[in-house]
Amino acid sequence: xxxxxxxxxxxxxxxxxxxxxxxxxxxxxxxxxxxxxxxxxxxxxxxxxxxxxxxxxxxxxxxxxxxxxxxxxxxxxxxxxxxxxxxxxxxxxxxxxxxxxxxxxxxxxxxxxxxxxxxxxxxxxxxxxxxxxxxxxxxxxxxxxxxxxxxxxxxxxxxxxxxxxxxxxxxxxxxxxxxxxxxxxxxxxxxxxxxxxxxxxxxxxxxxxxxxxxxxxxxxxxxxxxxxxxxxxxxxx
Numbered sequence: 001x002x003x004x005x006x007x008x009x010x011x012x013x014x015x016x017x018x019x020x021x022x023x024x025x026x027x028x029x030x031x032x033x034x035x036x037x038x039x040x041x042x043x044x045x046x047x048x049x050x051x052x053x054x055x056x057x058x059x060x061x062x063x064x065x066x067x068x069x070x071x072x073x074x075x076x077x078x079x080x081x082x083x084x085x086x087x088x089x090x091x092x093x094x095x096x097x098x099x100x101x102x103x104x105x106x107x108x109x110x111x112x113x114x115x116x117x118x119x120x121x122x123x124x125x126x127x128x129x130x131x132x133x134x135x136x137x138x139x140x141x142x143x144x145x146x147x148x149x150x151x152x153x154x155x156x157x158x159x160x161x162x163x164x165x166x167x168x169x170x171x172x173x174x175x176x177x178x179x180x181x182x183x184x185x186x187x188x189x190x191x192x193x194x195x196x197x198x199x200x201x202x203x204x205x206x207x208x209x210x211x212x213x214x215x216x217x218x219x220x221x222x223x224x225x226x227x228x229x230x231x232x233x234x235x236x237x
Contacts, residue, residue, distance in 0.1 A: 044129040048136065051108045063231045067224075068110060071098045075114035080121050087205040091118070092138055092166040093212040099143035100152045100217065101224030102234045107139025127177045134173025138165055152221060159214040167206025171198060 071094060078090035091114060099107020112132040119128050142162055146152040175198040179191055228234060 044133045047133055048112055051105060061233060064233045067227065067233060068106065071110050072114045072117060075110065076118040079118045087201045088208045089205065090212055092135065092170060092209045093216060095135055095139040096142045096162045096213060097217055097220045099139040100146045101221045102228065104140045104143025106234055107143040108136040111139035112136030126181060127174065130173045130177035134170035137169050141165055141169060155214055155218055158217050159210040162213045163206040163210025166209040167202045171202030171205065
């Protein structure tokens, strides 16, 4: 693993395992109403910040900025175009392709930023941090899984795994927001109702993502790999 990627991993672990629990305890002691939601948002912010700091302190090439901007723009546009079809969004598939081609850190950045930017069209709200974390984690996890080229070239494997991660990881993050916002009693029964009510939407999202990945992953990653080699972009990923 490259030096900067190792540093990012260490910072992320410290943020999640040390700073996040401290923040949760402080918020629970300081706030009575809505403390669970405040705690959740605080943990999400601590999870996202290290990835943005990674890009902030990294020597970024113009070609890298262009590629990232294009993928974010495509992800945002694809979500906007399919606005009237619930859960049928190409955004997740584009984020996964980006992560496979350029690495997990870039996948997280593109995924989280695309949700933030697209919500200027759909509306910002308390759910925005959860969407950012969910889509960012989809890119990050897929980037780690398909780091080996032998895996990323398998269309069926990429489609199945990508669809499952989209369904469960992004779905869990968004449903967690609903649970924290809608529940007054934090019990297993109330949690089961909310998570099960979103299962159908998450399943549709995962299936459509898997279908789209089957068709776009290979041609797009081949082109991205040529760009990466020709211009030496994201060599640290």
